[in-house]
Amino acid sequence: MKNTTPLLKVDSVSIQFGGLKAVSGVNMELHEGELAGLIGPNGAGKTTFFNLLTGVYVPTEGSISLEGKVLKNLAPYKITKKGISRTFQNIRLFGELSVIDNVKVAYHSLSKHSIAESIFRLPRHFTGEKEMEEKALEFLKIFKLDGYRDEKAKNLPYGQQRRLEIARALAARPKLLLLDEPAAGMNPQETRDLMELIRFIRTEFNLTVLLIEHDMPLVMGVCERIYVLDHGQMIASGSPEEVRNNPKVIEAYLGEEVS
Numbered sequence: 001m002k003n004t005t006p007l008l009k010v011d012s013v014s015i016q017f018g019g020l021k022a023v024s025g026v027n028m029e030l031h032e033g034e035l036a037g038l039i040g041p042n043g044a045g046k047t048t049f050f051n052l053l054t055g056v057y058v059p060t061e062g063s064i065s066l067e068g069k070v071l072k073n074l075a076p077y078k079i080t081k082k083g084i085s086r087t088f089q090n091i092r093l094f095g096e097l098s099v100i101d102n103v104k105v106a107y108h109s110l111s112k113h114s115i116a117e118s119i120f121r122l123p124r125h126f127t128g129e130k131e132m133e134e135k136a137l138e139f140l141k142i143f144k145l146d147g148y149r150d151e152k153a154k155n156l157p158y159g160q161q162r163r164l165e166i167a168r169a170l171a172a173r174p175k176l177l178l179l180d181e182p183a184a185g186m187n188p189q190e191t192r193d194l195m196e197l198i199r200f201i202r203t204e205f206n207l208t209v210l211l212i213e214h215d216m217p218l219v220m221g222v223c224e225r226i227y228v229l230d231h232g233q234m235i236a237s238g239s240p241e242e243v244r245n246n247p248k249v250i251e252a253y254l255g256e257e258v259s
């Protein structure tokens with residue numbers, strides 16, 4: 001029988017900053033394998049919503065569950081371990097570290113060998129390191145970054161830094177991958193390649209993906225379901241077609257392109 005418990009369930013979640021309700025009574029259900037988009041005008045609350053899902057902020061109301069279990073007061077790294085990882089609107093790589101080390105950082109948080117084994121460089125540490133190196137390289141290959149493995153991350157062109165951030169997020173073996181404007185700053189060809197890649201990794205890694213994106217052709221082209229935030233409220237959700245023709249959405253975007 002098909003599992004009907006949603007992978008992610010967001011139940012009436014709100015957060016208030018002083019007098020501003022940045023996210024207000026938001027509901028969302030994402031099922032395993034779904035590829036969904038979160039759109040909305042500037043300042044609608046999209047990044048704040050990601051910050052709530054990843055434990056950066058604690059909701060003032062409501063609850064968030066992953067696989068039926070409420071994620072309550074968990075630090076962001078613990079939420080990553082439970083299976084939610086993300087990329088950031090402003091790329092957050094370790095610029096001075098090599099490309100491959102940026103991916104290995106994600107493995108360290110999951111690695112099975114103890115801190116003592118690492119400090120004293122016991123045999124298990126070396127097996128662990130070798131395994132990590134091999135796995136990290138596999139991810140770099142998928143993202144066509146293996147040719148840059150020893151380059152400092154800060155020296156990569158912008159589009160490749162974005163891809164590296166996704167590779168790093170994926171290396172943490174998430175069930176749910178959150179991408180915050182993955183195509184920002186990419187040229188049209190890079191954006192098209194990225195769409196393909198997102199579809200590919202969703203299938204290959206059995207992922208559920210939620211992405212924030214201002215590039216409407218990207219969102220409409222790649223996502224099966226779209227959620228629309230406006231002034232902190234979820235004003236619509238549905239297929240790209242439904243959302244595109246929804247009068248509330250058209251009104252929220254008045255003056256902006258939604259096609």
Ligand SMILES: Nc1ncnc2c1ncn2[C@@H]1O[C@H](COP(=O)(O)OP(=O)(O)OP(=O)(O)O)[C@@H](O)[C@H]1O
Binds near residue numbers: 040046
């Ligand atoms: N830590 C904070 N303290 C106070 N206000 C905040 C904080 N974080 C976000 N806000 C406010 O919450 C609202 C939503 O911001 P948010 O960055 O989530 O919007 P967004 O939809 O991601 O916008 P954009 O598309 O421009 O990135 C904005 O008015 C913002 O100024």
